[in-house]
Amino acid sequence: MIKYQDFKLVYRELGIDRSQPVIVHSSLSAFSEVEDGAHTLIQALLSSFNTVIMPTFTYQTMLIPEVGPSGNALEYGSGTAQNWRAEFFHPDLSVHRSVGVVPETFRRHQNVRRTLHPILSFSGHNADTLLKNQTIELPLDPIQKLMQADGWVLLMGVDQRVNTSIHYAEQIAGRKQFTRWALTPDGVVECPHFPGCSxxxxxxxxxxxxILKSELVGETWIQAIPLRELIQSVYELILKDPLALLCGxxxxxxxxxxxxAEVAS
Ligand SMILES: [Zn+2]
Incomplete structure (x- = not known):
């Protein structure tokens, strides 16, 4: 059984100063039994770091319109079933099930505040300065602010495929971004600068x-990566090879x- 003190100990062994903000990506099911589940993992985080943020994305609001810009990796008009199931965004909407139970528990915490992007919201504890400038146009602004604050990425039982910060590096390296649409009480909202595949x-x-540090909790790895160095690595990799990190x-x-787009340029 993994306990609060087990997480505390590992967070300390990673050697991150508590004043440095962290973005946490996690999978509770990657750990063997955790005493009191997601609450324990979150409480240990909040007592170890002054500022914690997590993605609390809501892909279930997404719609596919009948028409849209070309080169957008979307088959327009193909979303009848998806559009029928789409949910209206509201500030208390559950995170998408693919994002996990830890962010869902975190966003419900009494001292946690959430941004209002209808697909790519972030939630944070003591993180208003990181989160306050996110807009529809700048969905990854919290990552930029986290980098400027010498933040860290924590991957807890997950790998780089959920590391949202890599998308920010892709963006500043000039990689093509996409447009997606979300259902909101104010109508269908166009959301530019939607990232590519991870x-x-x-x-x-x-x-x-x-640059990567790792420690075990039970049999599960927790990895910590300094964000500034991560962004620099991805940026240099894509400048050297514009097809780097694409899937097969x-x-x-x-x-x-x-x-x-790269072949054509
Ligand atoms: Zn792909």
């Missing part, structure tokens, strides 16, 4: 060996659109 991100791991799935529309 299924190829584990190729980054070998480039991070000099031939059916992946977003990666194919980026490949086509």
């Amino acid at each position: 299924q190829g991100f584990n190729a980054l791991t070998s480039h991070l060996s000099s 799935e031939l059916s992946c529309q977003r990666c194919q659109v980026i490949r086509s």
Whole structure:
């Protein structure tokens, strides 16, 4: 059984100063039994770091319109079933099930505040300065602010494929972004600067060996990566190879659109 003190000990062994903010990506099911579940993991985080943020994304609000810009990795008009199921965004909407039980528990915590992006909201504890400038136009602004504050990424039982910060690096390296649409009480909202696919991100791991720290909780790895160095690594990798970190799935529309754009340029 993993307990509060086990998480506390590992957070301390990672050697991150408590004044440095962290963005946490986690999978509770990656750990063997945790006493009191997500609450324990979160309480240990909040007592170890002054500022904690998590993605609390809500993909269930997404719609596919009948028409839209070309080269957007979307088959317009194909979303009848998805559109029927789409949920209205509201500030208390549950995070998408793919994002997990830890962010869902975190966003409900009494001292945690959430941004209002209808697909890509973040939630934070003592994080208003990091989160306050997120807009529809700048969905990844919290990552930029976290980098400027010398923040860290914590991957708890998950790998680079959920590391949202890599998308910010892709953006500043000039990689193509996409447009998506969300259902809100004010109508359908166009959301630009939506990131690409992350299924190829584990190729980054070998480039991070000099900056990545890792510790075990039970049998599960917790990895910590300094954000500024992470962004720099990804940025340099994409400048050197514009196809770096794309996935190998031939059916992946977003990666194919980026490949086509690079071949054409
Ligand atoms: Zn892909």
